[in-house]
Amino acid sequence: MIKLFRHLKPYRWLVAAVLVFVFFQTLSELYLPTLMSDIVDTGVVKGDTPYIWRVGLFMLLVALGGMACSIAASYYSSKAASGFGMSLRAKVFGHVTNFSLEEFDKLGTASLITRTTNDITQVQQVLIMMLRMMVMAPMMCIGGIIMAVSKDAKLSLIFVVIMPVLAGAIFLIAGKGIPLFKAIQKKIDRLNLVMREALTGIRVIRSFNRIQHEEKRFEAANADLTETSIKVNKIMAFMMPVMMLVMNVSSVAIIWFGGLRIDAGHMQVGDLMAFLQYAMQIMFSLIMVSMMFVMVPRASASAVRINEVLEMAPIIKDTGVTxxxxxxxxxxxxxxxxxxxxxxxxxxxxxxxxxxxxxxxxxxxxxxxxxxxxxxxxxxxxxxxxxxxxxxxxxxxxxxxxxxxxxxIGFVPQKAVLFSGTIRENIRYGKEDATDEEVRHAAEIAQAADFIGGMENGYDSVIAQGGTNVSGGQKQRLSIARALVRGAEIYIFDxxxxxxxxxxxxxxxxxxxxxxxxxxxxxxxxxxxxxxxxxxxxxxxxxxxxxxxxxxxxxxxxxxxxxxxxxxxxxxxxx
Structure with a gap:
């Protein structure tokens, strides 16, 4: 996935802005428990109401600043990720258009469509999360530990037990889920293939009365994908209960041992409240990491498939201009x-x-x-x-x-292919700057002028996707007109x-x-x-x-x- 992130280069200033805003958001969240601790230990215990108001208003300003940074970080991360997705889709599409028919045969049309749409969307969504969470989580975790230690170093020893348990659970669950996420993408390919064949071949399917057969094929591919998705979600479902169990046990342990520390005079009530909040922040940062472990494996599988397309060198290359x-x-x-x-x-x-x-x-x-x-x-x-x-x-x-x-070359393929748009646009596909007169002349030579004239809107009549609203003979004649409008040196009629x-x-x-x-x-x-x-x-x-x-x-x-x-x-x- 790191290979793909080189496409983030045009958006590096947006990424830098996100990092800055996330940094200040994290600082504000780490500072708030300390301010609350001061209110309790100095304002509430000593009954200093002006101090409570003064620090309380400062807390409000810090919270509002953190909120503003959070909104800005969300906006810029979305903008950077969306731009990244757009440029990556353009890169993949542009690269695929240079493929010879051999590469298309190797990868398959259904798989290329999935890789250009679903796979890139997966990576794009994870990038948004990474820009926010994968930057924020380490900062929150390290900052939380430093602040917790500053409140009470001995009580912080609780983290020595908690964090390895939590990290071990995350790695164990993610390790079982990663192979299944890779399998899901392949099964989406299979589902797309079956669906594409069913939709493009619907006339043949109906003529041979094979609708039930195709339904069974689709159901088998659909069930296979569903079964794997349920399996991986069952595994990942363990993540949140484990997190919550560890968090609750940690809270009880902190309150229990913190109470003993207060009784012994080594800690104040406000410090314990702040320590508990820092512990929760550390836990939540680990939960963020666990959420990334849910998303990253699937995005990594998608990234591998996207890189496979981008790294596939077309066998047919231009060697120079002659x-x-x-x-x-x-x-x-x-x-x-x-x-x-x-x-x-x-x-x-x-x-x-x-x-x-x-x-x-x-x-x-x-x-x-x-x-x-x-x-x-x-x-x-x-x-x-x-x-x-x-x-x-x-x-x-x-x-x-x-x-x-x-x-x-003016090429007319064996299977007449038309594109969605008007008849005029389809004929002009052979020559973008063709005049209306050239379009009409090509249609007349191709013996298409009569049936075009019989249509309600003539040359502005709309051709449906795949040319389904014209006959086979009309398709062929329009394909021939498209080739003729080029005025080519060589005409090939397959x-x-x-x-x-x-x-x-x-x-x-x-x-x-x-x-x-x-x-x-x-x-x-x-x-x-x-x-x-x-x-x-x-x-x-x-x-x-x-x-x-x-x-x-x-x-x-x-x-x-x-x-x-x-x-x-x-x-x-x-x-």
Missing amino acids: KTPESRKGYVEFRDVTFSYPGAEEPAVQHISFSASPGEVTAIIGGTGSGKSTLISLIPRFYDVESGQVLVDGVDVREMTQADLRSK DSFSALDFKTDAKLRAALKEETRESTVIIVAQRVSTVMDADRIIVMNESRIAGIGTHRELMETCDVYREIVYSQLSEEEIA
């Missing part, structure tokens, strides 16, 4: 490329070599799992190749900054026409051909009708290239392509 030759804009080349997913036994693609030039349409077709989507994920550098080279404009993509590389009917598909490809005349177009498709007019068709089979050529050439030379064609088209269509 100037690309202007004469080769949009040129893509694969040179003997092999790539395996982490932990996979076999390469997802192996020994891939081909090139795609501006003004050409390169189509990739093949069976499920043949490596089509993997292949095109290597162009924007979502993953880095294991061996070989992927070149864009004649430069290895690993020698280009990711921002420069991706600014050249099975982006699958939800379109044949008529819309044909119209869209015809419009695309005109629009992308100077760009390189790479299309991944399952349908032969989508790829048969391409300038070059790459046939993938079992992670390798089975054939490259035009439709006619492949019909004569590639058995795999012929099988795909015969499985989809009739004799008349082939002819």
Whole structure:
């Protein structure tokens, strides 16, 4: 957790202010019992009423000063902790956005969400307590002991017995609770994962009538978390009764032995009252520490998980800025490329070599799992190749900054993803400064203008989270419009026409051909009708290239392509 506190640096003056206010608050609380002792021993015993009034008013001023310091310390500690939480969340989010898909696969989306929200909140709450209690408790404890010894050194020997018992109980209880707090965070991850899957896959769950199955999964994860939480709370519940028992036994012992000291003439009544209050302050400081022992273990577990994210170095890094030759804009080349997913036994693609030039349409077709989507994920550098080279404009993509590389690409993913906001904002996501005319033009090319015009608010119509209020085909067309508005050098369409009917598909490809005349177009498709007019068709089979050529050439030379064609088209269509 200490590693995370370096993010407190911008708030160091607030932290310093908290320490100063807590210091003066503690001094005021330590001074009050002495003033009360003076009132009793000097004012009450001797009947000096003016002295009682004078010291009483001074006590009131000290108490008000302590209260003001307490309020100020609470305000500044909250401000520092909230700022710390804000900057840490921004740091984690910014770091995560630099992750490659490999890091996302390793940590999991549900876990990253928990770490950015719940875990940081845990650390933030503990920081507020630490700024107040972990500073105040030692000062109160040490100051209380010094003041108690100054009142009666022999009576202070009671603390020699009390404090080890109290400290031992705290360490014993905390030692049993810490592992359980770590387990709780992992179980929150599991609960988030189950809930996220249930909510995002609700249509599938309902269509297969698996609601009860998902309820059981959620109940199991929920019960597991609840059981662990109850177990740890049972352990921590012992803390307060033990504290109170020790405090009450201590009070009885102090009054008993203090009474004997008064009888012997070694102590005054006021001193005993002050000593009792100092003893309570020492006990309360230890209770503060015990409360920290309840909170800190969970925050420590959270801090470990946050540090794990921050210390995870992205595998894909920018190695420098490379100037690309202007004469080769949009040129893509694969040179003997092999790539395996982490932990996979076999390469997802192996020994891939081909090139795609501006003004050409390169189509990739093949069976499920043949490596089509993997292949095109290597162009924007979502993953880095294991061996070989992927070149864009004649430069290895690993020698280009990711921002420069991706600014050249208009990418349409296999699963159309839309963001909450208006249609205009979703299309503009591809180019922030796109004019309304550019947005409309992109929508027309993507064959989306008709259905957008049919909506009540047109381009200002609101898209729900995940695009749930538009159809699959409409989602795909809006995703295509978002890519087209960029005016990119390279367009990649990853099975982006699958939800379109044949008529819309044909119209869209015809419009695309005109629009992308100077760009390189790479299309991944399952349908032969989508790829048969391409300038070059790459046939993938079992992670390798089975054939490259035009439709006619492949019909004569590639058995795999012929099988795909015969499985989809009739004799008349082939002819």
